[in-house]
Amino acid sequence: MADRDALLELAVSIARETGEMLLAKRPARPEVLATKSSPTDVVTALDRAAEELIRARIRQARPQDAILGEEGGETPGLSGPSGEGAPGPSGANHVKWVVDPIDGTVNFLYGLPDWAVSIAVEVDGEIVAGVVHNVPRGEIFTAVRGGGAWLAGERLRCNTGVPLARALVATGFGYGAERRRVQAEVLAQVVPNVRDIRRAGSCAVDLCSVAAGRVDAYYERGTNYWDWAAAGLIAAEAGARFAGLNGKPASPELTLSAAPGLFEELHDLLAPLDPERG
Structure with missing residues (x-):
């Protein structure tokens, strides 16, 4: 073994x-x-x-x-x-x-x-x-x-017991213009419902920030396996959920991580916005 x-x-x-x-x-x-x-x-x-x-x-x-x-x-x-x-x-x-x-x-x-x-x-x-x-x-x-x-x-332990309205949420943006347009539309609906947004510029760093309690949640479309393979495990081992939308695993379509409870709240905010389009 x-x-x-x-x-x-x-x-x-x-x-x-x-x-x-x-x-x-x-x-x-x-x-x-x-x-x-x-x-x-x-x-x-x-x-x-x-x-x-x-x-x-x-x-x-x-x-x-x-x-x-x-x-x-x-x-x-x-x-x-x-x-x-x-x-x-x-x-x-x-x-x-x-x-x-x-x-x-x-x-x-x-x-x-x-x-x-x-x-x-x-x-x-x-x-x-x-x-x-x-x-x-x-x-x-x-x-x-x-x-x-x-x-x-x-x-490390992720933050727990944080409601969506008080959550500091990390995210990132793709490189194509059309994808950025869609991501901006989604973000415009997320911002009024959370504490604030942070953009570090690294998926791996963002997920480690979830693990360390530096942010409460993270979501992003367009990340690849090598971006989150290590950091997704780190977030999960710190107590966060790490997955995609609607029961799917994390993928380039969408990656989402937060403590149980907040994960579901953020998921339910994002899902009707169809963040996987574009």
Whole structure:
């Protein structure tokens, strides 16, 4: 059986090394190599360098594991008869690492303080360990399934007993103009019903903020698996619900997280607004 604590220890070590590399090499204005979904959806040279470092360290330690990364896509492990997602040595689990080398690249580009290295470990299709390293703030959030969420040796607990009207809600916006228009329409209906809105610019940081009680809830359309694989586990292990709309799991269609009670209130506010459109 895969040792979850050992997997987390490796993930933390890699995330820490990657963060140190990014701080050391980040120029005053990082080079934009390419754009993805729109001209505002950027990739920097250091996004790719960070993912290459993470992949190299995983390969050195666990060559049998698969890796899914935002920049490099999915690659199979190096062992197993099929060479594609097959288990490693007899009796071993299928392990896949889910990597976002810089979650919050626009923040990284502009020198804003909320961007993170996110590494999750999936065993037999279930996320069992995760780390989110908010590099500028020097914060390392961790979780092992069933073992709680942690920051600096303190167990995290999300805020509970907060009604929707007093909830501080984090959200984010997509890169396409039409999606932004729809998100603005939805937000206009959310704002009068909550305490206030916060926009950090990183899905992973927002979910860790739910876990740490820095915000009460989070929702967003358009996030990807690597954005929330680690942070979703951290939020859940801190007591928050983490899911999509109408009983669906979290997905690019919508990701929603809050303590039980508030989760349902926010869900019921969002669902009639059809936030998955656009």
